[in-house]
Amino acid sequence: xxxxxxxxxxxxxxxxxxxxxxxxxxxxxxxxxxxxxxxxxxxxxxxxxxxxxxxxxxxxxxxxxxxxxxxxxxxxxxxxxxxxxxxxxxxxxxxxxxxxxxxxxxxxxxxxxxxxxxxxxxxxxxxxxxxxxxxxxxxxxxxxxxxxxxxxxxxxxxxxxxxxxxxxxxxxxxxxxxxxxxxxxxxxxxxxxxxxxxxxxxxxxxxxxxxxxxxxxxxxxxxxxxxxxxxxxxxxxxxxxxxxxxxxxxxxxxxxxxxxxxxxxxxxxxxxxxxxxxxxxxxxxxxxxxxxxxxxxxxxxxxxxxxxxxxxxxxxxxxxxxxxxxxxxxxxxxxxxxxxxxxxxxxxxxxxxxxxxxxxxxxxxxxxxxxxxxxxxxxxxxxxxxxxxxxxxxxxxxxxxxxxxxxxxxxxxxxxxxxxxxxxxxxxxxxxxxxxxxxxxxxxxxxxxxxxxxxxxxxxxxxxxxxxxxxxxxxxxxxxxxxxxxxxxxxxxxxxxxxxxxxxxxxxxxxxxxxxxxxxxxxxxxxxxxxxxxxxxxxxxxxxxxxxxxxxxxxxxxxxx
Numbered sequence: 001x002x003x004x005x006x007x008x009x010x011x012x013x014x015x016x017x018x019x020x021x022x023x024x025x026x027x028x029x030x031x032x033x034x035x036x037x038x039x040x041x042x043x044x045x046x047x048x049x050x051x052x053x054x055x056x057x058x059x060x061x062x063x064x065x066x067x068x069x070x071x072x073x074x075x076x077x078x079x080x081x082x083x084x085x086x087x088x089x090x091x092x093x094x095x096x097x098x099x100x101x102x103x104x105x106x107x108x109x110x111x112x113x114x115x116x117x118x119x120x121x122x123x124x125x126x127x128x129x130x131x132x133x134x135x136x137x138x139x140x141x142x143x144x145x146x147x148x149x150x151x152x153x154x155x156x157x158x159x160x161x162x163x164x165x166x167x168x169x170x171x172x173x174x175x176x177x178x179x180x181x182x183x184x185x186x187x188x189x190x191x192x193x194x195x196x197x198x199x200x201x202x203x204x205x206x207x208x209x210x211x212x213x214x215x216x217x218x219x220x221x222x223x224x225x226x227x228x229x230x231x232x233x234x235x236x237x238x239x240x241x242x243x244x245x246x247x248x249x250x251x252x253x254x255x256x257x258x259x260x261x262x263x264x265x266x267x268x269x270x271x272x273x274x275x276x277x278x279x280x281x282x283x284x285x286x287x288x289x290x291x292x293x294x295x296x297x298x299x300x301x302x303x304x305x306x307x308x309x310x311x312x313x314x315x316x317x318x319x320x321x322x323x324x325x326x327x328x329x330x331x332x333x334x335x336x337x338x339x340x341x342x343x344x345x346x347x348x349x350x351x352x353x354x355x356x357x358x359x360x361x362x363x364x365x366x367x368x369x370x371x372x373x374x375x376x377x378x379x380x381x382x383x384x385x386x387x388x389x390x391x392x393x394x395x396x397x398x399x400x401x402x403x404x405x406x407x408x409x410x411x412x413x414x415x416x417x418x419x420x421x422x423x424x425x426x427x428x429x430x431x432x433x434x435x436x437x438x439x440x441x442x443x444x445x446x447x448x449x450x451x452x453x454x455x456x457x458x459x460x461x462x463x464x465x466x467x468x469x470x471x472x473x474x475x476x477x478x479x480x481x482x483x484x485x486x487x488x489x490x491x492x493x494x495x496x497x498x499x500x501x502x503x504x505x506x507x508x509x510x511x512x513x514x515x516x517x518x519x520x521x522x523x524x525x526x527x528x529x530x531x532x533x534x535x536x537x538x539x540x541x542x543x544x545x546x547x548x549x550x551x552x553x554x555x556x557x558x559x560x561x
Contacts, residue, residue, distance in 0.1 A: 010247030084197035439483030
């Protein structure tokens with residue numbers, strides 16, 4: 001079995017690559033000082049009489065002026081590199097008072113690995129874990145030992161993984177604090193991060209057209225120098241990080257190596273559940289101005305449901321009898337809520353704090369506050385589009401339904417006011433053609449509404465989401481929905497509203513698929529095909545049979561938002 005000493009060779013290679021990076025820094029400094037050195041030689045030569053003549057006098061002062069200019073530019077570039085703020089991942093800080101067991105486990109792990117313990121523990125709403133340097137936030141005294149980096153843990157891991165699995169998973173990450181404490185490696189990392197931050201400082205004003213006549217060339221020169229140095233350091237820095245990772249992996253083999261293989265399987269499963277939860281469950285809520293306040297707990301529910309459905313996940317549910325890693329937190333609900341709000345802010349662009357238009361929602365109220373509102377909003381949009389579209393010739397007169405009025409029955413034109421928000425109107429319209437026009441109009445409506453929401457979100461979160469937290473909103477990662485898909489969703493929403501209002505159905509939540517229709521407390525998963533048949537082929541017979549079996553009355557008006 002490997003021992004902590006097995007990683008010393010990797011650390012030695014990483015240190016040699018760090019020294020190569022520092023040599024590039026020293027070479028840049030030497031280039032900046034070279035004109036000043038030449039100017040000093042010329043000045044001393046003139047003062048001692050060794051270099052005389054009118055030409056030498058002109059050359060001497062020209063070199064002095066050039067040296068001063070180079071020193072001024074070098075000092076400006078160096079100041080920006082040193083003072084530039086490196087990228088920092090947005091996280092939820094976890095104090096030792098709020099998670100003493102977690103800190104104790106991590107410190108015990110560091111002792112077993114013979115490395116410094118991380119300086120802090122933070123959570124991030126992502127399926128990953130890493131070490132992050134926080135020393136830029138405060139000045140380090142010259143000669144003082146390097147402060148250990150902070151340990152960032154993916155919050156889904158805390159809820160899905162068991163304590164032993166989390167310890168095994170974190171072993172290679174915590175082992176990385178050993179190389180991070182090396183002065184040469186730490187200095188090389190600070191230099192590379194400073195260069196990367198300087199490129200960002202130089203690029204931002206130019207992209208936003210905020211640079212003036214003088215500042216524009218200055219930012220251009222800064223960016224050119226920083227990129228030049230980065231190109232020189234890139235290969236050495238990449239090799240250094242690979243050596244550090246290899247060293248940490250070798251050192252971590254001494255701790256729970258067999259269990260780590262099992263934990264890695266859980267990482268892939270947790271990532272799949274987290275992605276499904278964000279796109280199918282969280283995103284619809286975010287679009288309605290609600291943010292689920294227990295996303296991490298939702299991951300457990302989603303993966304438990306997956307273990308019931310997927311044969312590949314068989315056996316994973318039995319793990320739930322072991323102690324979950326979230327038990328290492330004193331108040332897991334509070335931490336989950338903070339991580340859920342951060343996830344909404346990063347992956348959707350929501351504001352930092354709750355408000356009337358941005359409120360938390362629990363899983364018990366999700367069906368009523370999110371699913372029902374989504375259905376009725378889509379149904380309302382579909383009815384609005386129907387009002388805009390002219391009926392085909394010869395169709396309007398045939399769209400007649402019977403409605404009750406004062407104890408007697410009368411037949412009215414479906415385009416009239418009494419039957420406007422009815423499912424029957426949608427069925428007749430799509431069965432007689434015109435689906436493409438409806439799809440096009442719905443697409444334009446949705447595009448306008450999303451543009452308004454995005455603009456309002458940008459204004460609300462302006463200056464709040466840190467620019468260094470470069471997370472992409474979830475909806476930008478999803479393929480755009482076609483007009484036919486949007487029309488299918490809207491017709492489905494109309495059917496669900498009719499089922500709720502006339503057949504005693506209820507909105508529900510499926511952990512893997514999102515909004516669901518419950519009939520008699522059981523999810524109905526057989527609605528997709530009849531709706532698709534109506535939208536794509538104009539065949540309403542399968543959907544009418546489904547409605548009859550459930551007891552939905554399509555001629556009854558539905559309640560809209």
